Amino acid sequence: MPFTFADPTPDAIPLHVLETDAVAPWLDGQPDAVGAWVRANGFTGKLGETLLVPGGNGAPTMALAGYETAARRARTRYALAHAARKLPAGVYGIASGIAAEALETEALGWLLSLYRFDRYRKKKITRVHLVAPDGIDVARVETIAASEALIRDLINTPTADLGPDRLAAAARDLAGEFGADCTVIEGDDLLDRNYPMIHAVGRASATAPRLIDLQWGSAGPRLTLVGKGVCFDTGGLNLKQRGGMALMKKDMGGAAHVLGLARMIMALALPVQLRVLIPAVENSVSGNAFRPGDILTSRKGLTVEINNTDAEGRLVLADALALADEDEPDLILSMATLTGAARVAVGSDIAPFFCDDDGFAQMLSAAAARVDDPVWRLPFHPAYEDKIEPVIADLDNAPGGGFAGAITAALFLRRFVSAAPYAHFDIYGWQSVSAPARPKGGVGQGVRALLDALPGVLDL
Template identity: 50%
Template sequence: MSAPLSQHGPSLLDAGSDAVPIRCVTEEGRGAVAAGLPPLQRSFADATGFAPKAGRVALLPGEDGGLGRVLFGLGDAKAGGRDRFLAGKLPGALPPGNYRFEPCDDLNESEAALAWLLGSYRFERYRKPGEPRPRLVAPDGIDAAAIERLAAAVAAGRDLVNTPANDLGPAGVEAAVRALGERFGATVSVTIGADLEKEFPLVHAVGAASPRVPRLIDLTWGAEDAPRVTLVGKGVVFDTGGLDIKPASNMLLMKKDMGGAAAALAAAEMIMGAGLPVRLRLIVPSVENAIAGDAFRPGDVIRSRAGLTVEIGNTDAEGRLILADALALADAEAPDLILDFATLTGAARVALGPDLPAFFTEDEGLAAAVAEAGLRVNDPVWRLPLHLPYASLLDSKVADLNNAPGGGFAGAITAALFLRRFVRRTQAHVHFDLYGWNPSTKPGRPEGGEVQTARLAYALVAERYGRNV
């Protein structure tokens, strides 16, 4: 069964719609807010002991006995560290209905509106839909359409990550890319079968044991003479580990091993939806790393698309293999920028945790721009070094390199150094090693699949090629 990319996401109500007001309250401003409330609401807030701690909500009655106002705590504005998506907690804390923010100097209304939409997301494909989510009136002065586009792309990407592997195979990933391409008039080509084995031998090898045919999906969009931006996403729909099989507990979330592809698709949707002046290319190698008589084996040596031979040190290091062939394809035309996205290593999670993807690049200016874009749009990342002396850890006695040398040291760095060998012509290349999952619900980030770095990538491309966001 395929799972095409969703074309719809949560939306904002038109300005002026009838709605319950939300008044934001800081520790410093609680006295002034209380003094400005009608007597009934002030007495109710006092009686219920409302304190404006970050994320605290109070529902205040109106004169008619209905809901008249919401107080929303922002905490101590001077303390720092406030979750910038704190408003994303509101859709899960308020009853169904329409709401609007009252003017508040301590609230970034564009960011709050985006957080609200991101926090409204629910994955309900396999269960009875819950009650309607509360809806927000678009605050004055924001670009509501742009915010809705971002939220819709994130929701579509989350849907892909959340869909289990029995309903999302490589054909489903292809369907998602084709649906996206059809929406924006992009060209999509797919390589499978004998052509895949010849042109992308590493992709073919990783996916050979699955009855669900592996493939290389290639989308292009935009004017041919525009700056060339290429996104590459790891699309492993499920990873057993192959013959180096994972323990059962490590397979439980392996439906998310295509989280890099979902992030790349979401970023592509944002770029095309905004009409950014670039020549966009989206490359997704999609496979299932399964076990059968024709599975690739530890000790096999496979010649990659780039001509480099790779000794298989571990079949569970399959993501870097399929990315190697995809990056070689991307690099052949020397685009202005390559961004690759992958749920690649546990080492990055050990170093930085699930919320903070690692990124790697040798371009110092680009590294600064990536970090700045992530902070600006609240999609943060942290740079890890491409420490060149560690490249010797990839040495093989029988091939040009080994995909998974033993030892266990610097796993995220050695994986990034492996990928670096397949990008020879393109100077501006960033590799994102992400988790692709929210282990628990946080404001604007429901538990489940997440397209980390997608909004960052969109902001970076917009900033780099002439349109700020």
């Protein structure tokens, strides 16, 4: 699937992007025939409005796209992508109407609007292509779009075609593309190498659990990304109900996100030493499934009382985070579709994150605003530490009470990081209703903000 700009061509149709209050002044400068055509077709400049303007031979000489008002655009993302989905197939070039500071985001939105998950469909679609606007970083925008497509493809693929084995294969493919190293520890070898909680969560599946370890770069700050790779989550013996299981193919969304971010970093050759750790499992039900009431001993040596087998993501992440921490990198980032509580707190459109570093939080929030990739900081609230401390073990994987579930999960994860700066992202990774440049299905959250913030955070 192409996520690149079209080559400049004389045949590209000029696209004029018009706010509602700019339509009349723009028409005053056009030939009478153009004005008559536009008025006759009722074009007013609202978001999503498009119009082809024909020449004397009937072929389009230009196209118009509505851009409404700044206030209206503030309520959406990728305003131009409203038009990209409605214009006829062809090649277009932006001729006027978009401020220079918005060009890169709007051009990215256009590329993202090309995405369709059509792996299982015979019928393919024709696409509306855009010539890269002058003044944007073409390679960066194309890289981000292609990496976002990787995130979406991985999340959208059903578990029958993307279990732990094939998630590992996807990581190996990515490593091969960019000359990275990728090793995978599998099955009972996880016990021999001291990853007991990854093994416990994944051992009931017909597909063995794995720890994926991708490494790239030999100089610069050391950055470790840890992504939750639960390829399907039945809930284990605390079995989910039907509705709760419907979207569980996306429970490896954290893994998809760190692979997408890793792709951006490698393709753009950021001067870092990158490591990506993914515990890849399927939380299934079998005679050897881990049980409520079990006590698991983690890689770090901390014991964990299992009060709910459906709180498995933090268990597999804990072993991977302990490994990441042993290497004492300059920054550890974890990403996971971890808690419903995070969705209740900020909804599905915002990626909440936790960190103790005010400087990191400020740089990330500023980057999120620049690239229109919303995030929101939630607290590692120390007063809630006792909620994750049961009577008979060091930690509780599912504290009761019903409150602050996202925070207690983040506090649990932080117990496994002590030597390195750490931030955790509790993402949703799913677009429930189609929106411009974001069709229903898997979607990236927070990765563009991180890409923009990392040079400042790591002093690159």
